[in-house]
Amino acid sequence: MESRSDSGFALLVVIWATGILGLLFMTYIVAARYRAIEAASLSQHARAEAMANIGIKIAILDLLSGTSQGKARSGRFGSDGTPVGCSLGDGWTLAISVADEGGKVDFNTANMELVDALIRGVNANGEAAAMIVRNIRG
Template sequence: MTGRDDGGFAMVTAVVAVGLFAWMALLFLQAGRGDAVLARAATDRARLEAAADAGVMIALHGLGQENRTLRWPIDGTARTLSFDGTALTVTVEDERGKVPINTASPQVLRQLLAGIGLQGEGLDALQDAILDWIDGDDAPRAHGAEDKSYLAVGAEMLPRNEAIRTLEELLEVRGMSPESFARLAPSLTLLEAGAFNERTATPLALMAMHQSSANSVEVQNRARDIAGAGRPAIEITQDISLKGRPLTLRVEARRPGGAALTRIVVVELTSDPDQPVWIRRSR
């Protein structure tokens, strides 16, 4: 993203173009006069997709502001806006404020799992199972699991015995429930991108990396910052350079009828005017 005056115009034009393409798609869908329920669902889906993409573009525009007072924060603060009648909740997350799951120590991993409420045998089993999934051997830990345990229950995927490639892969680990994954995922990163940044960290990541409790002063203060009851976001991130810094753009789009969609894009801003943004990952 550059600081030239035409940058904002180009971004707004891109957002408008997304909206126009969405409306064209809607016209084709409605012209088919198919089943009313299916058509309505397809219409909502098209609007959700367009709105989520627009949310990503709007966030990129906010991150590209040269004026620091206008630039969007990267500390996970949520923004609410609307596009084509679709409600959007947009957050920008610093990947350096998360736990690097592939290189996390057993102590950090244990504190992370305890932070989402696991304890006792359940905590022991999931901690060892995650470590067994990532390590390079086939020997299970005391409470862990390797190929034999997964084959016994007909699992479609066996431990990789190397770095996890997608966060969703953790759902294949023995003992990982969808609920636990949903609580963990926002505080995890696959990227090894510089030192941990406590100023932009999620409270859970801060607790794990600093081996502190949920009631510690630093974790409580960070939670208040994100909730908007602590320091202003600009004060937290004003001196942080965004160039070359991996960021997650998370857009939750919701239609009035309740249909919803979440778009997650990991980007990296560059200094190259011909390619101002790299898309690292999108889902």
């Protein structure tokens, strides 16, 4: 025959085991929820990256249109960087802009005469421009 203290100990062990199992179950549920959130985030990221690649390819095809026939380019994207909206399926919209890279100066490869002329064109003060060019050279 069991004593009264043994039955209390058994009840305590059962309650403790039930609590541990409940904690493990809740941990599993929370982990599964976070895995689902992470999967949805990765899916959205992959989809956004694919849409960006599509936008780049659309812009490249537009820029190359008409060049093989020797005609002037008359695409839908201007070279001033104004975005043009393109509607895709499932509610996705791309804003594609094309900017002309001509006329930009790379200070790493440009000769100092070009840098000097550029700075003098921006700044009317010749002494300040000369000082800037000297600092760039130094």
